[in-house]
Amino acid sequence: MKSKIHLLTILITFCIYNTYGQITTTLDEVYVNGQTSVTNCGTIDFETTENNTLTFYYTLTKTSSSTGEGFLKIKLKYNSSSNGAERGNQYITSNLWNSNQYVHTIATNIDASEVQVNGSSIYLEFTEVSSPFDYYNSCEHSIIKTPVPSFSLTPTNTTVSCESTSVKNFTVTPSNIPNGATVSYQWNVGNGWEDTNGNPISNFTTTSTFVQLRPYQYPPNNVSVTPILNGVSYPQLTSTVSLGTFNPFINIVGDDYVCSSGVYTLDNISSFNNVTVQSVNSSNTSIATASYNATTGEITVTKVSDGIITLSAVLQNSCNQTVTKTKENIQIGIPSTVFNATITGNDSVCQGQNYTYALSGANHPCVNGIVWSVTSNLNIVSQSSNTIIVSKNPFSTEYAGEITASILGSTVEVNKGVWVGTPSNDGLVIQKIGSYDLYAGQWSKLRARYIPLTYVSNDPLNITFEWQIPNSMIRNYADTAYKDVKPRSSGQLNIGVRVNCECGNGEWEYRLFDVAGGNGNGGGVLTPVGGN
CATH class of the missing domain: 2.60.40.2550 (Immunoglobulin-like)
Incomplete structure (x- = not known):
């Protein structure tokens, strides 16, 4: 079911x-x-x-x-x-x-x-x-459908180099041409072309799809062709002709630096008969100028000041095409690195010893001489282009000195500050800090200051202070420029101080202080004679 x-x-x-x-x-x-x-x-x-x-x-x-x-x-x-x-x-x-x-x-x-x-x-x-x-x-x-006859021309674009006589080929490619058809080509090449036999041509007809043309004017005219099929003209085809790029293999040749003046040339320019130099230029005439001698073919660069320039030359061919050739980063005069040169050597010149100092960072072809000089508290023992040997002048008491290297023909000066011998007491003082009465159990604070005449090139002082404080209790500080003093009795205290440095001890400097009576416990007020 x-x-x-x-x-x-x-x-x-x-x-x-x-x-x-x-x-x-x-x-x-x-x-x-x-x-x-x-x-x-x-x-x-x-x-x-x-x-x-x-x-x-x-x-x-x-x-x-x-x-x-x-x-x-x-x-x-x-x-x-x-x-x-x-x-x-x-x-x-x-x-x-x-x-x-x-x-x-x-x-x-x-x-x-x-x-x-x-x-x-x-x-x-x-x-x-x-x-x-x-x-x-x-x-x-x-x-x-029945294919429609068509034609194309190659190349559609072509270039011709100025004064080049190389043959140019032009080809028509027919398509869908019926069997038994009659085809011809009517060429129109204007001016500037000749055949391979050297005969100037302008308008001609061929049955061949291929023609060879040689230029003799620059640029020659465009090349056009009209295909004719069984007596019927087809659309004209054109190959556009233009001048090729002008960039000959020519370079500016010469040193990468100019001390006072330098000569540059354009290599390989003699291989191009149609190339001339239109102008030469410096990128910064406040640093250097440039001139061209057409007879010798030389470019002369003359220094005006220190710096860097780009040298350029404008070249032109017979077709009025131009190209600019350059040589970049030409150092004129002393480079900036030389301005940063340093003198190396000891920071102190002690009595009875000779010290050698060397100039570093000044190596350059335009550095053609070094003049060494020293301050009056130094004597020159000997010198060379990059080093100098100095000693202390025993008849000078100036503590700050300076060694200088001057580069000939420039404004470059390299300085090194030195500390010469031991400090005199010129510029050395003792000061009382604050103005309060001194009683038993109280202290007066003294400070030593040494301020000599110095040069910009001197390094900071590297000194300590030595004190002479009679008939007093003394409290010291980590900084030797300071002392706490508690006189034992009233009267006068003649306190002395001198500067100690790498070369030894300087001259003593003394200052007389009045000590007022105290409170009966042996203390008194410390007052500098002649004021603070």
């Missing part, structure tokens, strides 16, 4: 599927460009027409179960494996049908470039707008 029910269900489903709407799309006729009729799905021939109009006469037939509502589309296939591209459509509603038929037309335009010589096709497709959205195709019309 179950098997019978299943069989009945399958039969009902099959009947419903086959009786559901179906539409037949029939292509009755195609008019090509309004004059050629193609029927029975025959081949549509565009021949040589570029823009083609196709008008399709069609009949749609439907079953009674179909609503007939949907889209009719024109589909163009470029080849057999491509999907059809839509080229037009109509929307057909159910009320347009006459019983079970709908007869109408639809048109489109197809360019010849959209199809192949053969292998393309076109057809109609009706697509339902309701379930099951089936589509129904007509038969396909094959499309063919």
